Amino acid sequence: MNQQGVRWTAEQVLALAPDAVSRKAGSGLGAPGPWSETGGSGTGAVWGLCSGSGSRSYRTVVDSTGPAYRCSCPSRRVPCKHALGLLLLWAGDEGAVPDAEAPGWAEEWLAGRSTPARRREDRAGHGGPSARAADPGAARRRAERRAARITAGARELEQRLEDLLRGGLASAAQSGYGLWEETAARMVDAQAPGLAGRVRELGALPGSGQGWPARLLEESALVHLLDRAWLEIDRLPEPLAAVVRTRVGLTATARGPAIRDDWLVLAQYDSADARLTTRRVWVHGRETGRTALLLSYGAAGRAPALALPPGLMIDAEIVPYGGAGRLRAELREQFGAPVPIKAPPPGGDAEEALAAYGRALRDDPWLDAWPVTLEDVVPVPSDDGWQLADAGGPSALPVTPAAGSRLGLWRLLAVSGGGPVTVFGECGHRGFAPLAAWSGDSPETVVLTSTALP
Structure with a gap:
């Protein structure tokens, strides 16, 4: 191993790109031509000067243990194309980024990142001190006012569902999306973003393909169930009440104790709407056997702060959330540089995956969906698309239609070559969405998606 520690693969670097434009531009800077004064250290830092259109070169430095980035270019994308290009250069050509002493401009930034507090601020996407604690009495009054607004919104939504059923599901295709969007906006006004999101999903179902009335009825029933649960939340057991609060859109908080483990970074992908980009990172504890979801958010047009390349393992502490976010956790502290995953997480067959999802639904x-690892499965075609079949048994899981149309499916087929593979993904009522795969011949993680999932 070289003094700079483990070098990433090009695929792991490109998985950090905030969008396709950055991915393409960064790939163009992954050669020695535009770079000078490059160097790296045993602590995981990489730096260099990249020539641009101006007279002065851009100063770029990356802390790969975060990862975190600093560049003097004006781009608002994080990481920018220069950071991606530098990492690609470092990953592909050991001689192009030699061991060296960090220059003053890079050392100053790296020294500022040496404290745990600063690293937490970087992950949170801000550089200033944390907000001052609010007055408890004022916070309670705000919570009561918000709960009252959500209750009013839930009652209004119940009336909307009653009108839908009274008019017949078939009429929903004639009313258009505008009425659904208006109802969703009312839920936003009621400070219930979870209900607003579900209303928008309902509005997208009419006319969406064969069998849409049945899907609309199923989803309407789930929205009704959530409405009624909120309106009678005082009668629910606390674990279920916590789930309901997070599902309507109340913010959950991470609560201790922290869990330290060697966390395998299994997948990372983004989804976006007009206002927000959400990044999901799945990790699995090698010793605890726990799978956790790390979420990070970025305003429209900006990438979330958290970025962990799939295929690496980090020694870190996470703190889990409660309620519907019980899979969700917050990355608190990372110890040392990432290292490659030596083996995929343990898995099971298709029946065990369905059983795990069923228990979670309870x-x-x-x-x-629920995160699962399938072991010894073979991708095979079916009448409706593709499925992952147990190599030694009759059970199989259908691959979600959207996943079946993506490049990731063809990567999975290439990894398999007709033989059994291990696949990590999300198992749900739409099927199985594959996110990462491993063949029996190599421990290398093959990333199957870094884009939005349906």
Whole structure:
């Protein structure tokens, strides 16, 4: 191993790109031509000067243990194309980024990142001190006012569902999306973003293909169930009440104790709307056997702060959330540089995956999918698309239609070559969405998606 530690693969670097434009531009800077005064250290830092259109070169430095980035270019994308290009250069050509002493401009930034508080601020996407604690009495009054607004919104939504059923599901295709969007806006006004999101999903179903009335009825029933659960939340057991609060859109908080483990970074992908980009990172504890979801958010047009390349393992502490976010956790502290995953997480067959999803639904009826690892499965075609079949048994899981149309499916087929593979993904009522795969011949993680999933 070289003094700079483990070098990433080009695929791991490109998985950090905030969008396709950055990915393409960064790939163009992954050669020695535009770079000078490059160097790296045993602590995981990489730096260099990149020539641009101006007279002065851009100063770029990356802390790969975060990862975190600093560049003097004006781009608002994080990481910018220069940071991606520098990492690609470092990953592809050991001689192009030699061991060296960091220059003053890079050392100053790296020294500022040496404290745990600064690293947490970087992950949170801000550089200033944390907000001052609010007055408890004022916070309670705000919570009460918000709860009253959500209750009013839930009652209005119940009336909307009653009107839908009274007029017949078939009429929903004639009313258009405008009425649904208006209802969703009312839920936003009621400070219930979770209800607003579900209303928008309902509005997208009419006319969406064969069998849409049945899907609309199923989803309407789940929205009705969530409405009624909120309106009678005082009668629910606390674990279920916590699930309902997070499902309507109340913010959950991470609560201790922290869990330290060697966390395998299994997948990372983004989804976006007009206002927000959400990044999901799945990790699995090698010792604890726990799978956790790390979420990070970025304003429209800006990438989220958290970025962990799939295929690496980090020694870190996470703190889990409660309620419907019980899979969700917050990355608190990272110790040392990432290293490659030596083996995939343990898995099971298709029946065990379905059983795990069923148990999770018992605690959270609104759960769309559950993380599972399938072991010894073979991708095979079916009448409706593709499925992952147990190599030694009759069980199989259908691959979600959207995943089946993506490049990731063809990567999975290439990894398999007709033989059994290990696949990590999300198992839900739409099928199985594959996110990462491993063949029996190599421990290398093959990333199957870094884009939005349906």
